[in-house]
Amino acid sequence: MVKTSSKSSPRRQSLNKSIRALIAQHLWLKILIGMGLGIALGLTLSPAGLALVPESLAQDIGSWVALPGRIFLGLIQMVIVPLIICSIILGITTSGSLEFLKTMGLRIVPYFVFTTALSISIGLIVVNVIKPGSFIDAGFVETAMSSGQGHVPAKTFEDLTIPERIANLIPTNFTQASLDRDMLKIVIGSIILGIVMLSLKQAITKPFNDLCVFGQIATMRIISWAMVIAPYAVFGLICEIVIKIGFDALAGVGMYFISVLAGLLLMLCAYLLIISLIGGRNPITFLKSIREVQLLAFSTSSSAAVMPLSIQAAEEKLKVRPEIARFVVPLGATINMDGTALYQGVAAIFLCQIFGVDLSAGETAILLLTTIGASIGTPATPGVGIIVLATILIGIGVPPEGIGIILGVDRILDMCRTTINVTGDLTATAVMERWMKKK
Ligand code: ASP
Numbered sequence: 479m480v481k482t483s484s485k486s487s488p489r490r491q492s493l494n495k496s497i498r499a500l501i502a503q504h505l506w507l508k509i510l511i512g513m514g515l516g517i518a519l520g521l522t523l524s525p526a527g528l529a530l531v532p533e534s535l536a537q538d539i540g541s542w543v544a545l546p547g548r549i550f551l552g553l554i555q556m557v558i559v560p561l562i563i564c565s566i567i568l569g570i571t572t573s574g575s576l577e578f579l580k581t582m583g584l585r586i587v588p589y590f591v592f593t594t595a596l597s598i599s600i601g602l603i604v605v606n607v608i609k610p611g612s613f614i615d616a617g618f619v620e621t622a623m624s625s626g627q628g629h630v631p632a633k634t635f636e637d638l639t640i641p642e643r644i645a646n647l648i649p650t651n652f653t654q655a656s657l658d659r660d661m662l663k664i665v666i667g668s669i670i671l672g673i674v675m676l677s678l679k680q681a682i683t684k685p686f687n688d689l690c691v692f693g694q695i696a697t698m699r700i701i702s703w704a705m706v707i708a709p710y711a712v713f714g715l716i717c718e719i720v721i722k723i724g725f726d727a728l729a730g731v732g733m734y735f736i737s738v739l740a741g742l743l744l745m746l747c748a749y750l751l752i753i754s755l756i757g758g759r760n761p762i763t764f765l766k767s768i769r770e771v772q773l774l775a776f777s778t779s780s781s782a783a784v785m786p787l788s789i790q791a792a793e794e795k796l797k798v799r800p801e802i803a804r805f806v807v808p809l810g811a812t813i814n815m816d817g818t819a820l821y822q823g824v825a826a827i828f829l830c831q832i833f834g835v836d837l838s839a840g841e842t843a844i845l846l847l848t849t850i851g852a853s854i855g856t857p858a859t860p861g862v863g864i865i866v867l868a869t870i871l872i873g874i875g876v877p878p879e880g881i882g883i884i885l886g887v888d889r890i891l892d893m894c895r896t897t898i899n900v901t902g903d904l905t906a907t908a909v910m911e912r913w914m915k916k917k
Pocket residue numbers: 779780781782815817818856857858859860861862863864892895896899
């Protein structure tokens with residue numbers, strides 16, 4: 479009586495259950511409400527706002543209301559490494575043959591590099607046209623920098639030559655790479671493992687394959703639990719930051735905020751163009767099919783958390799073959815972050831404008847290349863784009879403490895850039911579906 483097709487397999491059912499929990503009940507709306515209330519409460523308590531309570535009490539309240547947010551971020555970060563490893567391995571094993579994988583790899587990697595470069599270029603044009611840096615006054619810079627100092631991350635990239643960096647991509651110690659959350663190494667290690675599995679007999683690989691299936695289901699279940707507190711998380715994290723930096727920090731960076739949003743919107747238009755010209759599809763239908771994925775990306779700020787839903791949307795709504803969707807989406811979620819790259823480019827130039835750093839054409843090209851590299855290495859979790867930005871800033875001679883200036887609006891921008899990141903991955907699946915057919 480019981481039929482087991484790939485659609486109704488226990489794995490699919492479990493994933494569906496977690497995914498349904500994630501998209502239930504207008505999560506995005508609750509998140510937006512959480513965001514609004516967080517800003518309102520923050521402004522009421524902040525010493526630089528209405529200052530309704532003494533400063534020390536406001537700081538205490540801030541850290542308590544941010545607690546659900548810390549738990550939320552902790553849970554997502556806890557599952558990110560196993561989720562990526564299992565999804566990439568399963569993605570490769572479903573592709574069925576090494577030949578297919580090779581053809582796909584040779585097309586998708588240059589495509590990803592192209593869209594990332596396009597995205598940063600759009601960002602650089604927008605930020606140079608709007609010049610958000612010229613709207614900032616010096617007093618505000620000083621206050622924001624001092625309040626942001628506690629958040630400035632340590633330098634994360636080693637000082638290596640280019641050949642050393644390339645050689646360094648092989649995860650000589652996979653555990654260390656996981657401990658360091660070095661996503662590029664994790665992706666490369668998982669790809670190697672997946673290829674090994676593809677080249678062995680199924681009887682040998684079955685136990686490990688089952689382990690990966692469990693890993694994917696278990697991590698998704700944890701993410702769906704974490705999402706229950708997402709609106710409170712956003713409320714608390716935004717409230718805490720507004721208490722710390724006050725209204726000026728939000729208003730002062732208004733033009734910067736608009737520049738990033740305008741860039742992201744233009745990138746969305748670029749995707750729609752790619753979808754109709756290269757993917758051969760109707761852009762409006764495409765947007766309708768991926769709406770739920772976008773809303774979830776907006777709510778979670780994590781391309782990795784959304785990955786299983788993206789795969790499902792690609793297969794069921796965009797009718798992309800599973801062997802393409804299951805390889806392109808996990809790979810894209812980790813190495814193709816067009817929204818993050820655009821945002822990093824805009825933020826870097828914005829801070830250059832504030833600090834009076836004039837970039838020559840050569841330096842701008844270096845910024846473009848570093849940003850491509852940085853967005854590839856950025857883990858697909860909330861709020862990390864800004865951490866990686868610090869290394870880009872060091873490279874172009876901008877004090878990384880400048881991050882304090884843009885910290886206030888980062889959570890909201892993170893939601894928006896993650897939405898673009900996943901839209902980029904889904905666009906890639908549609909393009910690959912067309913390109914792989916033409917073969
Ligand atoms: N949150 C982004 C993502 O997961 C990464 C970032 O830009 O912070 O796609």
